[in-house]
Amino acid sequence: MSWFTKLLPSRIKTDGASRRTVPEGVWSKCEECSAVLYRAELERNLEVCPKCSHHMRIGARVRLENFLDPEPRVEIGDEIKPVDRLKFRDSKKYKDRLNQAQKQTKESDALVVIMGQLKEIPVVVAAFEYNFMAGSMGSVVGERFVLAAEAAIDNGIPLVCFSASGGARMQEAILSLMQMAKTSSALAKLSARGLPYISVLTNPTMGGVSASLATLGDINIAEPRALIGFAGPRVIEQTVRETLPEGFQKSEFLLEHGDIDMIMDRREMRERISSILSILNNQAV
């Protein structure tokens, strides 16, 4: 014990051993304002920093859990599983990447679809799991999204999708490109039936997902400060050899340029999206 610690009153004294007994993951640090946050409180706050309102990443299932009414809930398309049709291999086999992502996320692919109710309004909700291969869209994501739209059509109810994706899944090459046409086609049918589709774009929504299902909402909503665009900022910088403007491709930038309808705080979504759906369903109150 150094002379300094001897001088400290006992209640300030801490030793390394007792500090280590604090279980890991009790505290989180906000990546924006660096505030140290109590993990449980952050979860209650839907992964939004209570100090600066920074929207952190939230898992697909957690999001759906908090967005929908507790009952009833039916999962759609979970029997659809990925295959490596092209035997694709870069530094790693696609098959191994899939296995790893499945273990890590406990999901079989990057989209989760639940049919349920939002403040008693029947609705089909899809959510991207970004931690599964950057939420990339391959055949399974495309098929599940189409099944979601078809369930909405069959039941005559609205569709809501929360996107979080780096874009097309390159390991499925041309098959992933075709999912852009496939998901758009399903939305054309939904639209022809006069059913509302609300697209919520979260951080990040890029490439093939942004250039298909994510920007085709009857109403497009973005979470604050989400990165949304077609080409990635690095690719653009290399192409045009210019410094990108302040806030480029962020939600606020898109709102200013007329690309989205509104920016919405995650914590208000249950309330406000149910209200929007009720208006689009043309229900008087």
Add this chain to the structure above:
Amino acid sequence: MNFLEFEQPIAELDAKIEELRYVGDDSEININEEIIRLQKRSDELTASIFSSLSTWQYSQVARHPQRPYTLDYIERIFSDFEELHGDRSFADDPALVCGIGRLEGVPVAIIGHQKGRDTNDRIYRNYGMARPEGYRKALRIMKLAERFKLPVLTFIDTPGAYPGIDAEERGQSEAIARNLITMTALKTPIIATVIGEGGSGGALAIGVADKLFMMEYSTYSVISPEGCASILWKNADKAEEAAEAMKITAKNLQELGLIDEIIGEPLGAAHRDYDKTAEMLKNSLVRAVNELVSVNIDDLVDTRQARIRQYGCFTS
């Protein structure tokens, strides 16, 4: 004439033939026989080289600086062509050419990416990379075609949609997505042909169709080989491997059941003979238009949507 590296042996032979022809003018010796012999050898060599191209070499041919572009085909295939400009809200995009004309007398609408031939032209055409106003012009022409019941013929030849600040500001994503959703339900026949480079969403944005054709030496992929290499291999020099892994040739796509027909090209690929290539493409287009215009329009759209519905590979 520009020659790719693997075309060099052909180039050397062809140069020799040219030389002999030149000499032949003022020479006593009859060298016609020698020319014929060399020409035959050149053809055999070309056939042998082009029969065993790697995927990467296919992508080089698809991007050959002398490869015919949309306007080269329009000139040779259609009559009474009138180009239609502008998206009616922002600008005209020279990277995407639209218009109306006749195919063997049948009125049609035409949409295609356009690359430039020399440096100035390339810049003017933005290397065939369309901006949102280009896609919105195409959308306008598709709706015009729907209203007047004109079959839409599209020609795909782009590295991808333009990745620029202005393109993002004006909603590149939305412009592409809007074309996709519109084309899946457009009430007029659509025939798309990949004539050169089919690059990602920028290609698909004019590529949703009742019939999808690929020229023999064209490629179609979710991202350029260089782009794929720099993302997955973290090294753009691995483009060759990336091209191989992504399976981007017409044959690859045919095996995946994604295209209806491979349109053959003359010996040594399209850039060796524009007229013959255009004739082969025209024959396929005429056949397809004749077939599709006789189909009931609601059945046509249903069939198109059913086909799009089954894209993808998964287990269930």
